[in-house]
Every structure is written in structure tokens, then in C-alpha cells.
Amino acid sequence: MKKVNYLIVGYGLAGFAVHQALKEAKRSFHVIDAAKNPASLVAGGLVNPIVLKKFNMSWKGEYWYEQAMQVYQSFEPNPFTPMPFLRPFKNKQEQNDWFMACERPKAKAFLASELVKILPNSLQAEHQAGQTQGTGLLNIAQLLQNQKNELQKQKAYTAASFDYQQLEIREDGVQYADIKADKLVFCEGAQIKNNPYFKDLPIVPNKGEYLIIHSPQLQLEQVVKAGYFIIPLGDNRYKVGATYARKFEDEQPSASAKSEIIKKLKQIINCDFEVVDQLAGVRPTLGDRKPVMGRHQEHEQLYVLNGFGSRGILYAPEMGRMLVAYSEKQQPLPSELAIERFYASRQP
Template sequence: MKQVDTLIVGFGLAGLAYAETLKLQGHSFHVIDQAQAGSSVIAAGIYNPTVLKRFNMTWQGEALHTAALPFYSAIEERLSKQFIFPHPIIKLFAQTAEHNQWMVASDRSGLSSYLDPKIYNNSILGVKAPLGYAKVKHCGRLDTTALIQAYKNCISAHLTTSSFEYSKLNITPSYLTYGEIKAKHLVFCEGYAMINNPYFKDVPLVGSKGQILIIDAPELKLETILKGPIFIAPLGGDKYWAGASFEQQDKSLNITAEGAKWIKDKIERMIDVPYTIEKQITHIRPTVKDRRPLLGTHKKYKNLHLFNGMGSRGVLTAPTAASWLFKHINGQEALPKEVNINRFEKKD
């Protein structure tokens, strides 16, 4: 029997952030992750603490951003591989009225460190910007696919690639066992697949499907991320990530012709150089109605915990969420009430 402090189920950004937090705190862990890629692997990995549709900051944006970058760069250093690719975001204006809104927003505390107040009118090769554009600083892309794969390689002795079977879990008040693993705690980091978890079936995970295109555009020499009706982000070479749709009804993992058409239409409003589609992919973001993480402990089984609800901002949110959950599980600090799953429990 292998004995560890924590069994982690699921290894996307949430599972990785929790594993890294345990490692930094000297706690042992074992990971079970199925071969099917989660939403972390198709994400653009853009980190940006501002909301460019509404010209404001995301919830806890500054604090999450401050914690996330050193967290990932420490992993880069340890694994001797680059995962963070800083790129300014170019916000393409859709109406001239946005110029004034931008300048007002760029003067507001918090936003002022990210929004460059200048409105640019000069052209960018291959980009359609008839109403000008502005820049968001201190943003970029985390190569989530490479990070997760490299981390998995590094913990291969502590990783089982298989689907977790809930019926094989035995829980006692002081420990739990799953096959040959004995652990004090189990943290479920399953992304949208949490909807199949019988232990947390009452936690309201909504889920929003996102379809994306990977395109080849040899004449587009972008070193920045474009934000218009969608994001177009450079992946290196001539490849770009373009998306994503935000679909609330369809929760399947099927790509659709309508999804591809919707993205192509947006791409053609943003660039005027030829491109070819290399592939179309989709996954479900683990979104929550109140747009806050889902962290906490099962009401009856005190050694079962949940790490979910990373929404569409998993890159920035996961490191801080991992730290909150670790402190909660280890009795060091209560979870912020906005993220605790007990906010959904019926009050008697």
C-alpha cells in the first residue's frame, strides 16, 4: 500500500496548482488523471486581470495576477523550460465611443497599471483596426499544454493514468483508500467532469462550451495577442489560437460547423491576410453562476475536498485557489466565504 498525504483526482490547472502547493509545503501526493484532456489543455492560457468588454478588473484581479506569475516561473526554473510567454494584448476598438471609456478606465486605480492610456491609429501588418486600438500591459500566455505535460513527466512515479472509479473509494474518518493508495485527504480537481461526481452532485457547476480554431497565417507576424470579438493569440511559428465561442446550451464535446463558421467570421473581422485552419477543438469551461471558484469540504466526509469552478480564468485563479484550499484543509485559515461551496447549502 502506498501512503500519501493527499490523493489528487484530475490534473488540469487545478490539479497541477494543488500538487505544486503540496510539494512546496513538503506534503506527499499521488495523482489519478484519465487520458482524456481537460479544458486546460485547449485553453489559450491567456493571463489578463482586466475585463476588456467592460473596462474593469476581474474579481481579485491584481492579487491573483501577483501570485500566479511567480508561481509558474518557479516551475519554469525547476523544470528548465519556458511556459510563460509575455505578450501585450491589443484591444481593437469596435466604436469610437470606446476611446473615451478607455481613457477614463486607464486612469482608475488598479486598471492604471495595466491599461496603456494611449489610443493608437498606426497600422499593424495584417490586422484590421479601422477605429484604432490600445494596449494592455503585463499580460501574456501560459503554455498550459506544455506545462501540464512537463509536470506530469516530472511526477510520473506519483501519477496513475486512469479514470477514477468512485465505487472503489473507501472512506474512514481518519484516512481513505483507493486501490493501493492510502491517503489522509482526497482533492477532486475534475473540471467540468465533476458533474459525474456523486459526492459533490449538489454543487452547481454550470459549464460553458468553448470551441476554438488553430490557424496557420504565414503573413501575420504578430508578437501581441489581438482582442476583438475573439482572441487571436500567437503560438509560435505561423500558428495562432483563435476563439473562443461561449455556448451555454450544448454541453457535448462535439465540434460543430456552426462553431467554426462563428469563429471564422470573427477572424475575418480582425485580420486581412490569408489563413488556413489546422484544427478545431472544443472543451467545457468549469463555470459557476456567481463566477467564483468552488472550493471546500464535503459536509459528511471531512477528508473529501473540491477544487473546481476555475471558469474562464484558470491560469490566474488556480495558484491562489490552491493556497486557500491548502490552508483550509490544514486548519490554518478559513476559506474566503465567496469561494466556499457551503455558500450553496440551504440555510435551515
Template sequence: MKHSLIVGLGLAGLAYAEHLRRAGLSFCIIDGGKGGSSQIAAGIYNPTVLKRFSLSWNGDLFHSYALPFYEQLQSRLDSDFIHPAPIHKIFIKQSEHNDWVSASDQQGLKMFLDPKIHANANVEVNATLGHGQVDHTGRVATQTLLKSFRNSLQPEELTMETFEYDKLETTAFGIQYKQIKAEHIVFCEGYQMVNNPFFKMLPLIGLKGEILIIKAPTLKSESILKGPIFIAPIGDDLYWAGATFERNDKTLNCTSQGRSWVEERIRKMISSEYEVIEHITQIRPTVMDRRPLIGTHPDHQNIHLLNGFGARGVLGAPLLSKWLLDHIEGISELPTAVNLSRFESYFRQSD
């Protein structure tokens, strides 16, 4: 019997499985193979909110936990998915200079915001007012990470199929799904949670993001550029550019409006010639109150959820999945802010 059956191998499922492995606990993962948000994310790890020059929620805590977690994983997998790079926040108003300098002196932000106003050194970047630099940031190449992790699994640890909810039984020892017996089942389905009969009543809103992969041979930026969108170098003169934030359309169709929206912003930020190589989209698993959705089903003590990572899964996944495992093992309680029990009434409304 396994400790956990994990449904979904994105950043959430991966981080939870890795914690089980480190604790010497067994698992089996089921993934539908269609990919999710983690497959197209820029993978930027940035604990700041550059619209407001503030820290993101628990940004410094998640950052201090996530980096050693990924470094250890990178070394275990003998892979290369962590790419440190500063973020250059392009200033658009003179008044931002003062705001930046005072923010860089604040507790928590000091470590990340370089107080200097940098003059622009790249002629192809449109930054006449210069930029502020965010340090200790970079990219986790999520596709490489997921691929390396998948390749490291034993055949019995991964089943590629779409989970069939009606085949799940709760038993005296835990759960059974087809031939798989486990003490716990942890759903890590990203936005696809909206199809999960155990949790679909929870307020996972979802925010569609369309992105472009562009080739810009003369741009030569090794920093992540932040203007109205992110333009992040991903190697071989390719850049990840995006993303849109669309609330109403929950399809995985790439739209001409989405592409134009991103391209308009690329042109504002850089003067380089570029070619669009790819146009892709996914839905961020965002929650009504912008906090993760983690915890145990109120009526089934062996059925758990690890979701709601929103637009910041890279930094959040390692510690949030540890919190869930510690909660399942009875080691510590989940912080109220992330515990799905804050939406307990939603389960009753659907009765």
C-alpha cells in the same frame, strides 16, 4: 500514507500538487488522460475585462500571486511555458477612446491599461480606430506546462486511470482508494465534476468553447489581438482563435456552426489569408454565481473540491489552490465568496 490523493491533472490539480510539493507534503494524482479545459485553453493571463474596461474579480491579486508562482515552476521544471505579450484591444467605436483613457486612470487598472490610443501598425489587422494596449499580460502555454509537470513526477505520484467513485472509502485515518491511502482526497475534475456523486449537486453550469488553430503566415502579430474573439500567436505563424460560449450543448463535438462563428469573427479582425489547422472544443467549468467552488464536503471532512475556475483558470489556480491547502491544514479560513459552503443547501436537496 500520502497527504493528498488528487483526482484530475489540469491547472487545478497541478497547482495544488505544486503547493504540496513546496510544503514538503506527499501526493498521488489520478488522471483519466482524456484531457480537459486546460489542454485547449489559450492560456491567456489577463486580469482585465475588456468588454467593460474593468478589473476581473480579484484580477490584480491573482495576477500578483500567479506570475511568481509560474516563474518559479518554469525554472524548477527547466521548461518554457510563459510567453509575455501585450493584448491589443481593437476599438470599434470612437467613444471607446474616452472610456479607455478614463479606465486607465483607475486604481487597480493603472498598472495594466496603457492610457495611449495606439494607431494600428499592422496592415493585416482591421483596426481603423486603433487599439488600446494591456500590459503585463501574455500566455501560459498550458499544454507545455502540463507535459513538463507530468514528466517531472515520480512514477508512484501519477496513476493514469478514470477514478471509480465506488472504490473510495473513508477511514479512521482519512481515505482509501484501492491501494492508495491518504489523509485527504481533492477532486480537481473540471467540468467532469458533474459525474462526481459527492459534488454533482453543486451548480457547475459549464460553458462550451470551440476554438480554431489557424496558420496565417503573413499576419506577423506578436501581440494578442482582442476583438469579438481573441487571436493569440502561439509560434510558427500559428494562432489560437476563439472561442464560442455555448450554454446548452455539453458534448465534446466540434460543430460546423461553431467553426463558422469563429471564422466570421476572424475575418472581421484580420485580412490575412489563413488555413484552419485544428478545430477543438472543451467545456469551461463555470459556476452559477461565477465564483470558484472550493472547500470541504459538509459530511466528509477529508473529501475536498477545487473547481469552478471558469474562463480564467490560469490566473486563479495558483492562489485558489493555496487557499484550499491552507484551509485543509487549518492555517486560514476560505474566503466566503469561493467556499462551496455557500451552496450547502444543495447537498440537502439531493438527500
């Protein structure tokens, strides 16, 4: 029988965040992970607190960004690559909006006031473009795999689907197979729909798809945001997307998403390209667009961290710390993130 303080179920960005926070707190843990491709591995890896549609700071974006960067840049090899994002303007009004955004105290740290006047010839752009600063790409796949490798060396990782029927909830903790833990944290992403303890949370699965293209003529050294993101991967390869679909038949790449991305990409660039791969993942989202964390209403041994949506890279590190501080030190959770906001809505 193995005894630990915490059992973590799932190892995308949420599971990673709880793992790191527990290490900081010097608590023991074991991870059980289905070892499938979670939405975290399919994500674009964009580290950016600005909403580039309207040039606004995302919800508390500067705070999550600062906390996240401290964590990501502490690893060797460093999974973060600094890279500006290019935002071509559709019209003069957008250009004016950019200049106004550059004057806002929180946003101006991430928006360059000097415009990019000469754009790559491969882009179909009639106007100038704005450029971000302090942004970049996180190699999520590398980061998570490296951490899994370390956990496996420590015999703290099991690659297997979690069987809820094997879970025994006791007064002094939980037991699962040959592992006994004081507490269990579910970090399952969209798979929470199968969880009998937290299935009532209003998580809305949102399917996102990317294409990987090869285009020697494109010649981009920056991320481009023009409807979709075009993300340089090196060797003339680019990741293009992502789509957002609440209605979908399965989690596999779809022909309809491929056609949609190709159609819009041809409106953004004016050079040839070849589709070499297609990726799909399901994001866990909530109606208020904020994650959820906290303890089960009846079983005080069970916790959850979920609902990152498309901002998981920014949210994960600090929210993992928040959940562990809540569990270990009873530090209150922000009301806009706490699971109680959903429990309260179900009371008569």
C-alpha cells in the same frame, strides 16, 4: 499498500495548483488523472487580469495575477511569454473609456496610456487601439506535461479514470485501490457531474472552441482582442476563439462553432487564412462566476476545488494554497469561495 497524506483526482490547473501547494507544505500526495484533454489544455493561455470588453479589472484580478506570476515564473523552462494585447476600438467612445480606465489605480498598471495609432494592415480597424502591459501567454500544455513527467518519475502519478465505486471512506482517511490517504481532493473540472459526492454543486458546463489557422499574411506579433482573441503561436499559426456554449451535444469540436468563428474572423482580418485544426473543451462555471472550494458536508476527508471558468490561469495558484491552508491549518476560506455558500442555500 502506498500511504500518502493526499490523493488528488484530476490534473488540470486545479490539480496542478493543489499539487504545488502540497509540495510547499511538505505533504505527500499521489495524483490520479484520466489523462484526457481537460479544458486547461484547450484554453488560450491568456495571462491578463483586465476584462477587455469594458476595460475593467476582473474580480480581485491584480491579487490573483501577482500570486500566479510568482508561481509560473519559478519554473524552468519558464512557461510564461510576455506579450501585449492589442484592443482595437470600435468607436471614439471606447477610446475615451480606455483613457478613463488608465486613470483607475488598479487598472492603470496593465493599460498603456499611449495608444497604438498604426495597426497591422491585416486588421480591419477604423480607429486606434489600446495596448496592455504586463500580460502574456502561459504554455499550459508544456507546464502540465512537465509536471506530470516529474510526478511519474516519483511514482506519484497514475494515468487512469477514477472509479468512485472503488473509493472507501474510513474514519482515518480514504482508500482507493492500493493507495491509502488521509484526505482526497477532487479537481475534476466539468467532469464533477459524475462525482456522487459533489454532483449537487451547481457547476454549469460551458463549452469553448478554438480554431488554429495558418496565415502568412496576418503577421501579428501581439494578441488581438476584437470580439474573439487572435493568439500568435509562431510559424504563421494563430489560435482564434473562444466560443461559449452552455447547450451542446458532446465535447467534440462542432461544425457550428467552426462556422461561427470563421464568420467573425472574416470581419476582423482582411487576409487569407487556412483552418488547420479545431479544439474543444468544457469549462466548469458557476452562476456567481466564482470558483468553489472546501470540504464535503458529511465526509470530512473529501475536498473539492472547481469552477475556475475562463480565469483558471489567474485563480489556480493562490486558490490551491488557500485550500491546503484550510485543510492543514484550518485557515478560514473566503466566504465568496467557500462551498458552504451552496450548502446554506439548501437548508430549509
